[in-house]
Amino acid sequence: MNESREPSWPNIAAMTASAGERFADRTAIVDGDDRVSYAELYAEARRFGAALVAAGVEPGDRVGIWAFNGRAWIVSLLGLYQAGATLVPVNTRFKGREAADILRRARAKVLVTVTGFLGNDYVAMLAGSGVPLPDLRTIVVADGEPSEPAVPWDAFMAGATPEGLAEVDRRRAALGPDDPSDVLFTSGTTGTPKGVLMTHRRTMGVGTDWVAMTGLTAGDRYVLVNPFFHMFGFKGGILACVAAGATMLPQPVLDVDRVLGQVAEERVTVLPGPPALYHAILEHGDRRRYDLSSLRVAVTGAADIPVELIRRIRDELPFSVVVAGYGLTEAGTATSTSPDDDPETIATTVGRARPGFEVRITDADGADAAQGEVGEIVLRGPTTMAGYLDDPAATEAVLSADGWLRTGDLGRFDEHGCLRIAGRSKDMFIVGGFNAYPAEIEAMLLEHPDVRQAAVIGVPDARLGQVGMAFVVPRSPALDAAGLIAWCRDRMANYKVPRLVELIDELPLTESGKVRKNALEARAADRRG
Template sequence: MTDTPGPTWPSIAAMTASAAERFPDRIAVVDGDARISYAELYEEARRFGAALVADGVEPGDRVGVWAFNSREWIVALLGLYQAGAVLVPVNTRFKGWEAADILRRAKVKVLVTVTDFLGNDYVEMLAGTGVSLPDLRTVVIARGRPSGSGVMWPDFLARATEDGLAETDRRRAALGPDDTSDILFTSGTTGTPKGVLMTHGRTMGVGTDWVAMTGLSAGDRYVMVNPYFHMFGFKGGILACVAAGATMYPQAVLDVDKVLAQVAEERITVLPGPPTMYHAILEHADRGRYDLSSLRVAVTGAADIPVELIRRIRDELPFSVVVAGYGLTEGGTASSTAPGDDPETVATTVGRARPGFEIRVVDGAGGAARPGEVGEIVLRGPTVMAGYLDDPDATAAVLSADGWLRTGDLGCLDERGCLRIAGRSKDMFIVGGFNAYPAEIEAMLLEHPGVREAAVIGVPDERLGQVGMAFVVPRSPKPSADEVIAWCRERMANYKVPRFVELIDELPLTASGKVRKTALQERAAARAAT
């Protein structure tokens, strides 16, 4: 494994204190009318940490955050580390039962949440499940109206004392890189969500490598649409900004009009996001009305980034740095393209292994795949997880004793060591003995002038076992399903051609911008049944 220098701080808490010393007057967070400096952010974080101490939180206890991106989310995150606690973020799209399951399994002691987001009161949703949460002692309401026994944010902060502040300073000094920092639960799209255990050293490594990957600096202004409960928003967002001293602009939801206006008004320089965000910007009817010339850095990542989308980002938007990366909750950012890469490399690969990482592609027998041959991606590096929470069997199934992680993603390496993603192993389907990779078919579909978005799944077929079904969000003028199929037949091998095409208004997405293939499978099954 290639040696790579790790973070220079022993913990995230120490990194936060360092940012206040290095960038005391620089604006750290802009949220609505609020603008707070790094010195002010640090003091708010210390006060939140001292309030946790007063609440009885001990080092290693778990603190959950179930809320939209906001100043309070950032303060709670950085503050819980001052108390030596461990972060457990909860997906904002989860229902009460799903959230309660995670809070129960992680033994969360304090939950920071909201009572008015997309029409939901999370306190009421939890109470409505009737699930016993014996470890949950305090619910803090960061935004919204009072609800249940929740403590409002200002009242919770008022619990901080001078003794509590002194205790946070002692706990910060005691934290080290091997202490547990966060438990992020997987999306659950392939089954029950699993809690991914990370340490301060590993998690800081994701943030500091993100700084190196993009050239993020104290002069940058970063709009944050990636949800903080996700690795991209938390580690490639908040922690990267704290490491570099950049200014954070949290977004509760992706509102393209608001984002474009903020880019123009605040001279935003960094705008990462899922492929769907860039697609929405490129398709925005009034994009030309906004001055986007300040934009410098675009970063996107997914198991199936459309090739054509990357080309359009480079050609039609003013970014000077366009980076495509590959990462996962269990591993951090494992590969990326480089700012100097040629357009074809950025458009067709997710680049080379990041410093300290090794990436292999293995065939079904576990041997090394040939260059260009699709197989499972396995990797190891400094930010690979410590394991799954309370699940040694699941950990052993994907993480070897010498640190190699089975990702479940399919891809191939070219002669240069650049990685191409073929999709998830669970998404691959076999048509008459031929392996069909949805990401490849989707990328080809996006070249059709009448296709705005596309997602492909495998569906049962009596003769061939499985065949492809494409869900297409069309452009105007709208093509027919038969026209799309005929177009595919002229350009794809027969086994790749979708046998069915359904035109839909929008693709079902997770909160982090991934297509919910399980929802499409259910839709296809319902269609077959009728």
């Protein structure tokens, strides 16, 4: 275990103030026609904090943000910390009832949202949810036309007063590293979402470690594709940029043409994202007409990255640093590869423990698994969560008194000490008594030259209990299901071979680029009738 370094600031508000001074004239945000310096960003954040004070927000109160990536999201985030408040981000894919449930459970007092994103009016969706929100006092519309009871952004910001600004400065000085910073709700694909409670020290630690992992500097220009409601976009994106003084280029939606255009026009150097982003760039028909020579850092992560994709990223794109990592909402980034690792290591592993982290593989009894054996990934480190919001039983089930977190993910260490992800424990299925790991089967399917993408789930079987079903995006029209199953039988143990294969045009993905396995399970159930 390498020693981690404590963040240099007592809280995120102080880190923002420091950036406003150290990088005053550097461009902090490029968002459409808007160009905001770090000095201007800090001033806007202070005003937003003072407006929260005027709205009755007290230290520790929770502020929700339900909006697309953009300038207002960044200002709201950094501003709520100036007021000593706690962030509650809301997934932009959520419907009204889902969002209202998060805001109700978090007892959010203020919500920053939009009314015109991809045809969605989030204020109307919330009003029609049927969920009472007794704690929600103020709804601020950052983009779009507000309707009662919401207030427009400019009107809300006008509430900042000299007295409010002075109060903000007092709160910033009083805010400690162990005060709450954010409550990120897990995706909830296996049940009710849980609120992951973090502190300023922990959350800053994710951002500053991301800077160390990538070598991010004040000269970098970072395209923010990952959604801000997700840990990657918020902590590995906004906070990493603020810590380093890098320029943020937020993307409301993933539009590869827009991204390529910005890379060329803005001389972008840092472009993290899911494997699907790099695949889309490599397959883009007009890629070569864009000047991508400025690109320096690529960061991705998944259990099923094809080795050939990493080779192509290195060979066909100008990145000098390509890193894969493993992280989760409850712990931040726990492991990563190194820039000097070979393509196979980057594609098939998530590297080694980050500084300050310890990682173990445990068997069903909680003992350390034998070398090379698959078991649950258990870890401990400086950015592990404080616990689940208002749920001590759920916290106790995964977090030990001495700080070890049961991740629910399955993995093993290879002969070089690198962690290989085998999937989620909930995704594992048992075929005639044998444990089958979807990520392992998916990786093998991706070795077929005509397979572009693959996702595997377990489905009921009368004889074996469960068998594998593969959803495959073909690279070639020559691929057929029967032929692929036959190919698998030559290369996999029989219990791993998918008994069913469905060829589809695209896999259903979350906004962070992960496959929505619950959607595939529903599709498989419909197919069974």
